[in-house]
Amino acid sequence: xxxxxxxxxxxxxxRAVRARMAExxxxxxxxxxxxxxxxxxxxDGWSFYVPQAVAVAQAEATPVWMxxxxxxxxxxxxxxxxETHIAAYDDSYVQNPTCHPMDVMAAELxxxxxxxxxxGMELDGYYLxxxxxxxxxxxxxxxxxxxxxxxxxxxxAVKSDKExxxxxxxxxxxxxxxxxxxxxxxxxxxxxDAAAEILRTQVAGLPDTGGDYPAxxxxxxxxxxxxxxxxxxxxxxxxxxxxxxxEIAGAYKRYHAPMARTVYLGEPPQKMRDAAAIVVEGVDxxxxxxxxxxxxxxxxxxxQRTINRHGLAKESRVGYPIGLSYPPDWGERTMSLxxxxxxxxxENMTFHLMPGIWQDDWGVAISEPFRVTAxxxxxxxxxxxxxxVKDV
Amino acid sequence: xxxxxxxxxxxxxxRAVRARMAExxxxxxxxxxxxxxxxxxxxDGWSFYVPQAVAVAQAEATPVWMxxxxxxxxxxxxxxxxETHIAAYDDSYVQNPTCHPMDVMAAELxxxxxxxxxxGMELDGYYLxxxxxxxxxxxxxxxxxxxxxxxxxxxxAVKSDKExxxxxxxxxxxxxxxxxxxxxxxxxxxxxDAAAEILRTQVAGLPDTGGDYPAxxxxxxxxxxxxxxxxxxxxxxxxxxxxxxxEIAGAYKRYHAPMARTVYLGEPPQKMRDAAAIVVEGVDxxxxxxxxxxxxxxxxxxxQRTINRHGLAKESRVGYPIGLSYPPDWGERTMSLxxxxxxxxxENMTFHLMPGIWQDDWGVAISEPFRVTAxxxxxxxxxxxxxxVKDV
Numbered sequence: 001x002x003x004x005x006x007x008x009x010x011x012x013x014x015r016a017v018r019a020r021m022a023e024x025x026x027x028x029x030x031x032x033x034x035x036x037x038x039x040x041x042x043x044d045g046w047s048f049y050v051p052q053a054v055a056v057a058q059a060e061a062t063p064v065w066m067x068x069x070x071x072x073x074x075x076x077x078x079x080x081x082x083e084t085h086i087a088a089y090d091d092s093y094v095q096n097p098t099c100h101p102m103d104v105m106a107a108e109l110x111x112x113x114x115x116x117x118x119x120g121m122e123l124d125g126y127y128l129x130x131x132x133x134x135x136x137x138x139x140x141x142x143x144x145x146x147x148x149x150x151x152x153x154x155x156x157a158v159k160s161d162k163e164x165x166x167x168x169x170x171x172x173x174x175x176x177x178x179x180x181x182x183x184x185x186x187x188x189x190x191x192x193d194a195a196a197e198i199l200r201t202q203v204a205g206l207p208d209t210g211g212d213y214p215a216x217x218x219x220x221x222x223x224x225x226x227x228x229x230x231x232x233x234x235x236x237x238x239x240x241x242x243x244x245x246x247e248i249a250g251a252y253k254r255y256h257a258p259m260a261r262t263v264y265l266g267e268p269p270q271k272m273r274d275a276a277a278i279v280v281e282g283v284d285x286x287x288x289x290x291x292x293x294x295x296x297x298x299x300x301x302x303x304q305r306t307i308n309r310h311g312l313a314k315e316s317r318v319g320y321p322i323g324l325s326y327p328p329d330w331g332e333r334t335m336s337l338x339x340x341x342x343x344x345x346x347e348n349m350t351f352h353l354m355p356g357i358w359q360d361d362w363g364v365a366i367s368e369p370f371r372v373t374a375x376x377x378x379x380x381x382x383x384x385x386x387x388x389v390k391d392v
Numbered sequence: 393x394x395x396x397x398x399x400x401x402x403x404x405x406x407r408a409v410r411a412r413m414a415e416x417x418x419x420x421x422x423x424x425x426x427x428x429x430x431x432x433x434x435x436d437g438w439s440f441y442v443p444q445a446v447a448v449a450q451a452e453a454t455p456v457w458m459x460x461x462x463x464x465x466x467x468x469x470x471x472x473x474x475e476t477h478i479a480a481y482d483d484s485y486v487q488n489p490t491c492h493p494m495d496v497m498a499a500e501l502x503x504x505x506x507x508x509x510x511x512g513m514e515l516d517g518y519y520l521x522x523x524x525x526x527x528x529x530x531x532x533x534x535x536x537x538x539x540x541x542x543x544x545x546x547x548x549a550v551k552s553d554k555e556x557x558x559x560x561x562x563x564x565x566x567x568x569x570x571x572x573x574x575x576x577x578x579x580x581x582x583x584x585d586a587a588a589e590i591l592r593t594q595v596a597g598l599p600d601t602g603g604d605y606p607a608x609x610x611x612x613x614x615x616x617x618x619x620x621x622x623x624x625x626x627x628x629x630x631x632x633x634x635x636x637x638x639e640i641a642g643a644y645k646r647y648h649a650p651m652a653r654t655v656y657l658g659e660p661p662q663k664m665r666d667a668a669a670i671v672v673e674g675v676d677x678x679x680x681x682x683x684x685x686x687x688x689x690x691x692x693x694x695x696q697r698t699i700n701r702h703g704l705a706k707e708s709r710v711g712y713p714i715g716l717s718y719p720p721d722w723g724e725r726t727m728s729l730x731x732x733x734x735x736x737x738x739e740n741m742t743f744h745l746m747p748g749i750w751q752d753d754w755g756v757a758i759s760e761p762f763r764v765t766a767x768x769x770x771x772x773x774x775x776x777x778x779x780x781v782k783d784v
Contacts, residue, residue, distance in 0.1 A: 045622040046608055049518075049721035070750075074620035091709055095725050097542075124523035127720075131516035131539070147523065150489075192602035196595035203588035210584035210627025216438055217605045228466035230437040235602025317483055327719045328519075329441035333487050358462075
């Protein structure tokens with residue numbers, strides 16, 4: 001399969017972004033989140049460890065990519081932008097305490113006359129440092145500054161058919177990777193061997209669907225670590241009579257389908273089987289509630305009602321939107337499935353429903369990536385949903 | 393092998409950090425770079441997609457970890473800190489536009505009386521947003537603020553014996569991963585299949601040395617993309633009669649040994665063989681200059697003199713320090729091997745010497761991770777250094 005995003009796709013996205021900019025009184029936005037840079041231009045590359053940005057102005061249809069000189073060829077190769085809209089800083093600006101790449105980017109915006117009115121920057125996003133922000137402010141003395149964190153991310157919430165096709169492809173890869181993961185959790189294997197085979201499956205993908213790197217490395221907390229959900233792996237062997245939670249994603253063209261499953265090696269205590277059954281029941285209730293017109297908090301409430309009936313409660317949020325992403329996070333960082341988030345769900349919004357039951361020294365998580373449909377949340381991937389018990 | 397960092401190691405590091413803080417007039421530093429957090433406490437986990445920090449005060453020997461509630465167990469499992477020095481915010485603060493995790497962290501610092509005098513923050517590091525910085529400033533009205541970007545990173549420059557052992561372990565993994573990479577560049581393979589096998593080798597590591605995830609995914613620009621060095625991979629097959637540059641690292645306990653090699657599939661044009669020979673000659677000259685007492689720019693000058701003799705020049709910096717790291721970068725972001733950096737080299741500083749010759753539509757890179765010794769730069773890894781020619 002081959003899904004390509006063309007100039008029409010980017011035009012649609014840019015129109016939607018400019019409409020939101022108009023609502024918020026923004027003349028220019030300078031996006032530094034690599035996911036947003038990709039969404040607006042197609043730019044792809046592991047270059048987000050140095051300052052880079054895509055600027056969008058109300059005054060002009062075409063955005064500008066700004067980045068490091070040695071990455072300009074990457075911009076030429078991956079974006080739809082003409083040469084006139086690719087602006088680079090030279091390498092002397094990299095990690096140099098006496099100057100900042102944002103100095104050059106500010107000069108580029110001034111040259112274009114994009115330094116008037118209100119300029120939005122992503123003040124709580126990834127890869128914009130306080131010093132970068134200050135350098136841009138110093139370089140644009142005629143601008144007023146505003147926070148546009150989440151503006152592009154919110155445009156990304158409802159997925160196009162092509163985007164959904166990417167996520168379905170990611171889900172096929174996820175299914176294969178989760179099969180590998182379940183297979184590799186074994187007392188004869190080290191955690192690093194399991195992570196290695198999971199990554200191999202994620203990145204190779206399928207014969208007709210090459211995989212991309214996930215924005216988060218495999219999380220496979222095992223034993224006592226199942227109460228520390230962001231543990232990656234060690235070189236220890238998996239232990240008999242313990243739980244392992246595996247949270248991994250399939251990724252295709254930077255679109256993600258993440259999922260968690262829990263494995264027990266041996267004969268699990270009844271309380272863990274019970275917890276898993278409650279989680280699955282709660283997932284079904286939450287998916288049932290994930291219809292257009294309901295809100296984010298309605299989905300959480302459906303989950304909470306279910307577990308409350310079993311005398312349990314979970315404090316953290318139970319999900320977040322997913323899609324196009326770069327490290328360190330595959331979430332879109334806009335809505336949350338939790339009390340107080342009254343955002344109305346719309347058809348083809350996509351989420352990771354990530355519920356679990358965590359006790360002092362063990363935990364069970366069984367999650368689903370899903371799409372909002374009139375019939376409720378439609379699961380992207382088909383993987384068995386019980387506590388996975390391996391007889392070892 | 394098993395290398396463990398104990399309380400003594402952290403004590404040594406913290407003393408060195410407090411000495412630098414004193415030099416710079418800092419009473420407290422709040423480190424948000426996950427590499428620095430790990431260096432100061434041992435904290436490990438893929439949780440840096442939410443705000444978290446380690447604070448160090450002149451007034452007290454023990455630092456404080458501050459992060460998300462569900463990551464506190466990870467801090468208990470991976471750091472030497474007592475329960476009194478682990479402070480968590482609840483999940484309602486995550487990605488919530490009406491409050492900020494830094495509000496809670498500021499309250500924790502106030503509670504400890506660490507809100508007086510000068511508080512340093514890493515204003516040009518990763519994972520500190522302008523909004524996070526502003527929230528901390530608002531929460532510490534009695535403090536003056538300063539920029540401590542690079543302070544801990546510079547302490548990290550000279551490696552201890554245990555750290556060097558980790559880097560040697562990483563180099564063994566690198567050697568295996570590079571063999572895999574060379575093997576997988578083949579017209580019968582897709583780029584994603586090569587990336588998959590490289591990652592498998594990196595993460596599985598060796599029988600007695602489990603691998604860790606590298607801070608940068610495999611970069612394997614191929615064909616015309618060799619002039620875009622931060623390209624990851626696609627699902628296209630490798631093409632005959634093209635170059636592929638592979639830049640990958642071995643990682644062990646978050647310590648890195650990165651390297652680039654270049655492969656030609658078929659019979660390479662003489663100009664590419666010549667370029668590779670020049671690069672290797674330049675590497676040898678640069679390593680020869682990498683002795684204590686010489687400076688960063690001396691190393692670059694040795695490289696530059698060599699290639700100038702062949703009528704060539706390269707504009708970007710040719711290397712940077714390496715060691716403990718998290719995504720998005722395996723560099724330490726302090727020194728640069730380039731003109732103008734007069735930092736004096738010291739025994740057991742560690743660098744990635746990353747030279748290459750890039751033309752309009754092709755490039756050759758042959759790099760080395762090395763340690764500064766009295767005899768010059770000592771290579772960590774033993775991998776053939778010529779243009780690798782595969783007859784296909």
